[in-house]
Amino acid sequence: MKSVLITGANRSIGLETVKKLSEKGLFVYLGSRDLEKGKAVVKELTANGFGNIKAIEIDVTKPDSILAAKNTVESEQGKLDILINNAGISGALPQNASNTPIKDIQEVFDTNFFGVISVTQAFLGLLKKSDSPRISNITSGLGSLTLHSDPTWKYYNFKSSGYGTSKAALNAYTINLAYELRELPFKVNAIDPGYTATDFNHHSGPGTVESAVDFIIKHTLTDENAPTGQFFSNDIEDETGVSPW
Structure with missing residues (x-):
């Protein structure tokens, strides 16, 4: 049975990903900063017929x-097959480039960027023991420098000097990591679930959680011929889903 760790998984997109991967027969570690909240979610999931899920505390x-x-x-698995770096924060808004306090930007980067690096580096040894390791870094279209430079892009005015820049940095890290692991069976990709209606954005997004998670899983449960070092977005309206960096 393959194992997967999902950070920030006790609600919204992370939680829905837990459900769908459980249904697909994976053993899922539901990562939560608050272990008791994570356990409560797992208890509810178990009562509703979901299996092979364990809450794990991870900040x-x-x-x-x-x-x-x-x-x-x-100690429990001996390896890890899939790491989904889903935990993220938006930070206090607005985030103007000219006057957003440095401490506010650093707080966002600590979770969205440095947090991903810390978790990835810690689990890399366990992932290398898998026959088909996958690392999916959950990003955002707001991290695309190309799109943010295009005045015709529908989200052109959604600028954020903390959140958006942290996701752009995450995308750059994804490229570097994929390159470093290119000779191994890893697939390392940045995946944007699209502008989804969640607690994260006060349910302002037009996309559904179900669509977002289907997209994440599509580009995570891949075979050996799948691409690595790519940026996929559920908001890109073509069959490839490849987003410009």
């Missing part, structure tokens, strides 16, 4: 929490 901004989670997965 991507705290090295000790990451190490403890890694040790748990290692």
Whole structure:
């Protein structure tokens, strides 16, 4: 049975991803900063017929929490097949480039960028023990520099010096990581679930959680011929879903 760790998985897109991967027969670690909240979610899921799910405490901004989670997965599974770096924050809004406090931007980067790097580096050894390791970094169309430079893009005016730039940095890290692991059976991709109606954006997005998660899974549960080092977006209206960087 393949195993997957999903950070920030006790609600919204993360939680729906847990459900669908459980239904597909994977053993799912439901990552949550608050272990009790995670356990409560798992209890409810189990009561509703979902199996092979375990809550695991992981705060991507705290090295000790990451190490403890890694040790748990290692002792229970011996390896990890899939890492979905889903945890993220938007930060306080608005985020004007000229006057957003540095501490506010740093807080967003600590979770969205440095947190992903910390978790990925901690679990890389376990992922290398898998026959088909996958790393999916959940990003945003707001991290596309190309689209943000196009006045005709429908989200052109959605500028954010913390959130958007943290996702652009995450995209750049994804490229670097995929390149480094290119000779191994890894598939490392940045996946944008699209502008989805969730608690994250006060349900302002037009997309559904179900569509977002289907897209994430499509580009995560891939075969050996699938691309690596790509940026996929559910908001790109063509069959490839490839987004410009």
